[in-house]
Amino acid sequence: MTLVEFPAIAKAAIACWGAGSLLQIPARKSKPASLVSWLLMIGGTSLLVWFLVAYWITLERPPLRTLGETRLWYATLIPVVGFLVEYRWKIGWLKYYCMGLAAFFLGINIASPDVFQKALMPALQSPWFIPHVVVYLVAYVLLAASSVAGWHNVWLKFRDKSSAVSESMSHYLALLGFVLLTFGLVFGALWAKEAWGHYWTWDPKETWAFISWLAYLGYLHLVARKTKGTVLQWYLGLAFLVLLVCWFGVNYLPSAQNSVHTYSGAS
Amino acid sequence: MQSSKQTQKVDSASEGFREAALFTITAIIAGFAVEWLTAGSGITIPRWPVNFLFLAVLAVSVAIVGLTLRKHPLVAWLGGIPVGLSLIVGLALLSFIGGVLPQDPAHPGTLVATLRLNGMFSSWPFAFVTLLFLFNLGLSFLWKVVPFRVANLQFMLFHGGFWIALSCGLLGSSDLQRLIIPLNEGQESSIAYEMPSERPIQLPYSIYLKDFQIDEYVPQFALYDPATDQVLEEKSKMVPEVRKGARAVWPGVATATVLEFMPDALPDKDGNPVPSKAHKGVPFARVRAEADGQPPVERWISGGGPEIKPQFLPVGSYFIVIAPGAPKAFRSHVMISGTDSERRVAVLEVNKPVDFRGWKLYQMGYDEKAGRWSTMSLVEAVNDPWLPAVYLGFFMIMAGNLLYFWKGVKKMEAA
Numbered sequence A: 001m002t003l004v005e006f007p008a009i010a011k012a013a014i015a016c017w018g019a020g021s022l023l024q025i026p027a028r029k030s031k032p033a034s035l036v037s038w039l040l041m042i043g044g045t046s047l048l049v050w051f052l053v054a055y056w057i058t059l060e061r062p063p064l065r066t067l068g069e070t071r072l073w074y075a076t077l078i079p080v081v082g083f084l085v086e087y088r089w090k091i092g093w094l095k096y097y098c099m100g101l102a103a104f105f106l107g108i109n110i111a112s113p114d115v116f117q118k119a120l121m122p123a124l125q126s127p128w129f130i131p132h133v134v135v136y137l138v139a140y141v142l143l144a145a146s147s148v149a150g151w152h153n154v155w156l157k158f159r160d161k162s163s164a165v166s167e168s169m170s171h172y173l174a175l176l177g178f179v180l181l182t183f184g185l186v187f188g189a190l191w192a193k194e195a196w197g198h199y200w201t202w203d204p205k206e207t208w209a210f211i212s213w214l215a216y217l218g219y220l221h222l223v224a225r226k227t228k229g230t231v232l233q234w235y236l237g238l239a240f241l242v243l244l245v246c247w248f249g250v251n252y253l254p255s256a257q258n259s260v261h262t263y264s265g266a267s
Numbered sequence B: 001m002q003s004s005k006q007t008q009k010v011d012s013a014s015e016g017f018r019e020a021a022l023f024t025i026t027a028i029i030a031g032f033a034v035e036w037l038t039a040g041s042g043i044t045i046p047r048w049p050v051n052f053l054f055l056a057v058l059a060v061s062v063a064i065v066g067l068t069l070r071k072h073p074l075v076a077w078l079g080g081i082p083v084g085l086s087l088i089v090g091l092a093l094l095s096f097i098g099g100v101l102p103q104d105p106a107h108p109g110t111l112v113a114t115l116r117l118n119g120m121f122s123s124w125p126f127a128f129v130t131l132l133f134l135f136n137l138g139l140s141f142l143w144k145v146v147p148f149r150v151a152n153l154q155f156m157l158f159h160g161g162f163w164i165a166l167s168c169g170l171l172g173s174s175d176l177q178r179l180i181i182p183l184n185e186g187q188e189s190s191i192a193y194e195m196p197s198e199r200p201i202q203l204p205y206s207i208y209l210k211d212f213q214i215d216e217y218v219p220q221f222a223l224y225d226p227a228t229d230q231v232l233e234e235k236s237k238m239v240p241e242v243r244k245g246a247r248a249v250w251p252g253v254a255t256a257t258v259l260e261f262m263p264d265a266l267p268d269k270d271g272n273p274v275p276s277k278a279h280k281g282v283p284f285a286r287v288r289a290e291a292d293g294q295p296p297v298e299r300w301i302s303g304g305g306p307e308i309k310p311q312f313l314p315v316g317s318y319f320i321v322i323a324p325g326a327p328k329a330f331r332s333h334v335m336i337s338g339t340d341s342e343r344r345v346a347v348l349e350v351n352k353p354v355d356f357r358g359w360k361l362y363q364m365g366y367d368e369k370a371g372r373w374s375t376m377s378l379v380e381a382v383n384d385p386w387l388p389a390v391y392l393g394f395f396m397i398m399a400g401n402l403l404y405f406w407k408g409v410k411k412m413e414a415a
């Protein structure tokens, strides 16, 4: 499986999500419609899982090297968070945002395809590569979901319809995201020691990872101070912007010229 | 009812925050003032044992202040969340400057250099905020340790671990030595260079380089357009690998098939490839190519090396060329000898450093102009006596994190 097949599969996944979402309307009254709707939505995600596995096999390395490849993982995993939240808390709206975000990421990948590259530079060939990136990825997925939930809660508040369950959901997503963010940061430091000789060099990517970590650390301390719910929802909504800079904005900053982490070829 | 509850919440949350913010801003301004007065010279962390003494004094003063003046409102405030939060924001803002502006030498006299915005992480504002941060974090840690309660274990591990990692990482940075050792095949060296000063340093051991090797990924072939100086995209969007039987299609332009492939060969007198022994050859491939509407052509092509010209296959107005594979791994086979008679044979490879008497030796680079034929290897030697303390902090953070995760998940199940 290569990037040649990618646009067709991505479009099929988006179509499945879209059809499944539309079928949610009759699903309220009809069991079979609900079943078909869920089969379609999960089917869309399964298509992407299948593509990821096949692409991994073709590449002979984990597809985690370029930004395009990581976007593929986000597109696959973010809707899963939406589905799990519905399963766990019976909150249905999150999944639409999640599928929308995933469709947006797939759209970026269709519009600006990666170059198909098998080579993995020696510094990335490490047992730390997969745990470090996967932990970060899942952290970003959870924090993206918590940000979406935060915005939704702000909107609910605006219409005087705040929901305590929905606010505690955005909180737990952020909490789990923070735990994984911390692991990602420490794993990154341990790996850097093995690969580059020192665990922390204030490289722009590291600095931004630290700033993002501080942003969520600030959130947890606001929570510990029993800050008002609305403030926290705004905070979660906005904190994700910092993560976005860390994730792909760093490459465009003046400081990034000498970064060892802006892997050449990543676009 | 609803609204009175809310105002109460707002009050408890904003209590002490204004003072805390002012406190942090003052620390930052004071730091920038010092930079301005010293023309941006920054802070030089003292080396062992002064840095250790400083750390000890800091820890003891946190302990004394925390234990004796715990009830004092000022001290309670100093170890409380509002101050902690303001300092977190302060640290994030300073890191933001350091994460946006290049941290490289700047022209002296410019605002950036005078305020040391180009060396944020060794600047006085950063040092002040971090110091206050350690004080705040230390107090909050202490108050969870005394009196001791198992329920606070997660807090202790996380906050204590962060305290140790941050303090030892920053204060120990002056004792960190990162030296570069250039090695040549068949020679021994005990001289390392400090960067960027290039000051030579005598090592307490020497390294003999037996052999330096590079593995490359499979070479690739491409259709090159001299008119635009670009490579045409193949049908699969892949740069095709040179393998026996590999076939590439450039729609509407040409097709090519690899008939034979020798990864490592040298040309004989007639230009025909002969497999090379000592890993010194270049990749050769016999390729048949067809430009649209023309009879097929067939010949040997090769990548170039120091003594070998590359060979191409012209197809219409294009050329089929071989591009060498990217480096996959490089390693140095070395023998390390201590000042006594201890000797060790080792292989240095990227991501696989070797420990020798407190030093970690890293495969760092090679002569990139010579590429695969390099007989020179750059090794980095790192000595970081504070590493065990920093790692202790890291592992405490991770242990606290696991507990946090566990508690978080349990609470969620209860929700």
Ligand code: HEM
Pocket (backbone or CB within 6 Å): A217, A220, A221, A224, B079, B080, B081, B084, B133, B136, B137, B140, B155, B158, B159, B162, B404
């Ligand atoms: C990194 C620097 C940190 C600083 C300066 C800091 C500072 C503080 C301070 C001063 C308190 C108040 C203590 C109290 O009132 O009892 C506190 C509470 C707290 N901190 Fe931190 N903290 C830091 C890191 C963290 C981290 C990494 C976590 C992650 C889990 C964390 C989680 C908490 C929690 C949950 C509380 C509330 C504890 C309670 O009220 O029982 N802190 N922190």
